[in-house]
Amino acid sequence: MENSAINDGGLRERKRAQTRAAISAVARSLTAQHGLNGFTVEEACEQAGISRRTFFNYFHTKEDAVIGSFSDELPEDALEAFNRNPDRAAGTISGSLLSALRHFTLAVLERSTVSPSEIRQLIAAVKAEPQLLGRLTREGEVRERQFAELIASREGLAADHAEIVMAAAVFGAVTKKTSQQFFSEENTEPYRELLDRNLHAARTLFAQALDTHPVEPQKDQP
Structure with missing residues (x-):
């Protein structure tokens, strides 16, 4: 029964x-x-x-x-797996956060009922009616705040902690670009491959040494 x-x-x-x-x-x-x-x-x-x-x-x-309706509830087992943090560190993000974000994103997307054709239909409608873009932007901002709060909860830090804010912003930018590529008409690659490529590219940039010395203005040649 x-x-x-x-x-x-x-x-x-x-x-x-x-x-x-x-x-x-x-x-x-x-x-x-x-x-x-x-x-x-x-x-x-x-x-x-x-x-x-x-x-x-x-x-x-x-x-x-x-x-x-693109705001389906997140899978409970994916949330549980994301919130397991074996190496939480005091005052900073853990070393497992990036991998956890990747696994969580893939788990959510691969269970999503939203098809590429639905996304393309939405894009076509927004192009014809630009006022819809404002609505999508507002909803995106709400989701960004929720995403930062989700990361903050896992890491045991405040949602406005600089590292939480940047983790949400940078990872969000990578997934946004990945989605644009994945849902484009000409794409033939799986989301997973696109995401991994973009994450590796971002890591290459942010692995560079950061020179914080002021740049001396170049003197004009005589």
């Missing part, structure tokens, strides 16, 4: 995810073609094969439907 209930719950959630994705796909397609003001909720419902009531069960506005 318990297994049946679990299976039924999983099936319902999959159906909900499929419906949500179908609504977003239609909303993005219509936005890319006509802009947000170029179609009605009723037209989106007709193309998605749903009722107006169903639409509003999933999304409050057309803009919400276009943005979609």
Whole structure:
């Protein structure tokens, strides 16, 4: 009986995810073609094969439907693995943080239900309706703060600690660039390979010695 209930719950959630994705796909397609003001909720419902009531069960506005739902809960086992820190050091980040961030990112992405085609649909909609970029930027800023708090919790440091702030910013920049490459039309490489290449490139830069002496201005040649 318990297994049946679990299976039924999983099936319902999959159906909900499929419906949500179908609504977003239609909303993005219509936005890319006509802009947000170029179609009605009723037209989106007709193309998605749903009722107006169903639409509003999933999304409050057309803009919400276009943005979609990319904030699924993080896998619990991935979070548990990330938070295990065997070499936490006082007052500084641990030596295992970079590897932990890599494993965590791959675990989350490889279980994500968001497909490359969904991302490309969103990009096309944003190009047609630039006002959506502001919404995505705001949501990105919220996720960046949450990411810094997640790292801070693992490391036992404050979220505004300089090393936590930079770890979140630099790793976030690497994963952002990796996602841009992975979701591009011409890409044929797995996300894992792209991420590792970009992380190695970043490590090459930051492994360089930092000369903090002031640069002397060059004197004009006589």
